[in-house]
Amino acid sequence: MQAEPERIECLIIGSGPAGYTAAIYAARADMKPVMYAGMQPGGQLTITTEVDNYPGYPEGIMGPEMMENFRKQAERFGTDVRYGMATKVDFSGKAPFKIEIDEKKTILADTVIIATGASAKWLGIPSEERLNGKGVSACAVCDGFFFRGKDVAIVGAGDTAAEEASYLAKICKKVYMLVRRDEFRASKAMQNRVFNTPNIEVLFNTETDEILGDSIVNGIRVKNIKTGEKKEFPIQGFFVAIGHQPNTDIFKEFIDMDETGYIKTVPGSSKTNVEGVFACGDAQDKHYRQAVTAAGSGCMAALDAERYLAAKAHATAG
Secondary structure (H helix, E strand, O other): OOHHHEEEEEEEOHHHHHHHHHHHHHHOOOOOOOOEEEOOOOHHHHHHEEEOOOOOOOOEHHHHHHHHHHHHHHOOOOEEEOOOOOOEEOOOOOOEEEEEEEOEEEEEEEEEOOOOOEEEEOOOOOHHHHHHHOOOOOOOHHHHHHHHHOOOEEOOHHHHHHHHHOOOHOOOEEEEOOOOOOOOOOOOOHHHHHHOOOOOOOOEEEEEEEEEEOOOOOOEEEEEEEOOEEEEOOEEEEEEEEOOEEEHHHOOOOEEEEOOOOOOOOOOOOEEEEEEEOOOHOOOOOOOOOHHHHHHHHHHHHHHHHHHHHHHHHHOOE
């Protein structure tokens, strides 16, 4: 039997840079935020090793440590950080909104900030998981710097893969681009950029057979899917660019999204189509997907939520 629903002013669903920043701002605005940290508390940065591109850390910082700092700061201002997952929502009426946690607890929230992030799609081979953070990455912009002057490989055929291959080519000695089919999915403009970059070698009809290395990546074995021929290349970095999946499934019935599940927000704000529900971070950003942009959008969501509550209180008082 479920306990009585708990009424709160501001519920933040998900953690990571967006969620924690929203929490810091919401707590400082005395909105008494409650955060449910989700399946992966701290978000994608908890499976990242060094973070070198977040302002304020001249020596860099390990991803898990950075997220621990974010959490401590949010808690210092009074955020109630809880472990658990939102498993069902009802945004059909006006606030308070009903949210079910772990299928056993009900929250009634005056405002909701969605910060559930996105998960990188992986190839699903054991060596990829074993060497994740040890040369295997799903973000060339985040981690490419560590492979300056080295040989790397990137998997993918879309615009993101082509863009990341071009980025890597500027700092790496050699970039092998592995495309499973016999053609790109990327736009012609992006294809031309790849083909006109001399240190990118595109291998069509090619899939990853194995990432080589005991404790760090030192090579790759690929397979031609037409001939079955296998080849090995020495590389130091392996990047997966086959897309991300936003963690937004439970909101689909109520929140407007694009065809891939990213939440649509009103341009220049964090507002969704449901008044009182806001979205930030990678759940609504498929373009940048950086810790610093996620944090910025978390700030926006908290400020938007605060203004929404203030306007509502003013209207009620009037």
